[in-house]
Amino acid sequence: MLFAHDTEPALLTVAALVNTAGPDEGLPDVPALTEFVVTQKYSGRHDRTDAELRAVRALRPRLRRIWHADEDEIVEIVNGLLREAHALPQLIRHDDEPYHLHAVPRDAPLDRRMAVEAAMALADLVRSREVSRLRRCAHPDCDNVLVDLSKNRSRRFCAAGCGNRAAVSAYRARKAAEET
Template sequence: MLFTHDTECALTTVAALVNTDGRAGEGLPDVAALDAFFVAHAYSGRHERSEDELRAVRDLRPRLRRVWYADTEGIVAIVNGLLRENDALPQLITHDDEPYHFHAVPRDAPLATRMAVEAAMALADLVRAGELRRLRICDHPDCENVLVDLSKNRSRRFCDAGCGNRAAVTAYRARRSASRG
């Protein structure tokens, strides 16, 4: 593990949330999709299951996507803004048989607020560790998804949408075609 468990989970979740932004089709088309995202990424606490909550979560995505394109100072500005705007006050907490980790807003804060602050806290860890190069854009030419490379050797190149498989198939077909001709 390169970072703490909660940081790795939050970074993975931030990338997944950013990738729902509609570039490849709206990934959060309705409240049911947000419910599925909530469960898939093991969120706990308040979840209103409302159109307002869905809209607030969707509104967070463009700001988080900018992190992947910003320099260090830009990322710091985004992180500090998210923490300041949401009155973050980090505290150690344990729940649901999880070890101690940071929560910076109450569990009954709105979902979008918790998502924003968890993202900011995890990104702050990347900044402090000097590991911002782990934030990447998928290498597949037809993909704009973001990813967090949590591999030990910093070798991850493709997102979770199957781009690595598509690239491998394309390379295989090119090799096969070249060997025929």
Template sequence: MLFAHDTECGLTATAALVNTVGRDGEGLPDVAALAEFFTAHGWTGRHEQTEAELRSVRELRPRLRRVWYADEDEVVTIVNGLLRESAALPQLIRHDDEPYHLHAVPRDAPLAIRMAVEAAMALADLVRTGELSRLRICDHPDCDNVLVDLSKNRSRRFCDAGCGNRAAVTAYRARKAIARS
């Protein structure tokens, strides 16, 4: 493990949230889709399942996407803003058979605030360890998804949307075409 478990989960969930909007359209089209996202990424605590909650989560995404394009100073500005606006107060918490980890807002805080703070806390760890280069944009030419490279050798190039497979198939077909010529 390169980072604490909660940091890795926070980074992964943040990238997934950012990727719910893109060239393929809206990945959180309704409250049910947000509920699926909530469950898929192991969120706990308050979840109102309302249109207002969905709107606030959607409004968070552009701010988080900006992190993948920002330099270190801008990332710090974004992270500090998210923590300040949320009145974050980090504390060690243990729940749901998880080991101690950091929560910076109560579990009954609105979902968008919890998502913002979890992202900010995880990003703060990347800044503190000098690892912002682990935040990447997918290398596939037809994709603008973001990813977090948590591999030990820093070799991850493609997002989770199947772009690595598409790139491999394209390369294979190109090699076969050259061999036939």
């Protein structure tokens, strides 16, 4: 584990949230948002409304910018998210989890909690000088982002099967070259 027990899953959740945006909308409706909240193990308030869905969707482009930013720009985004949420970090224990930091109350709106959780995890990444772990998928036809938590920093592809597609393409290219 590179970071605090809650930082790594939070970073992976930020990437997952960013990757729900795109040509195939990953959060098309409130039930899809509910499934995301459950899958990503968000605790606390979840209103299950169209307004909440719009607010979460509106957060995604701002978080995506982080994968295209340098460290100073990441810090600006993180500080902005924390400032706007009036974040006040406190140690909290819930749901059989050990103490960890929450910076907004559990009854704060979902999009605000998502933004602050992302900002707190990204702050850890910046403080640890590990911003290079934020990557874009190396597959030419993919716009997804990822967090490389591997020991040797070798992860290049997102979780959407791009690594397999790249391997198949490379295999087919080798076979085609052998046949000529």
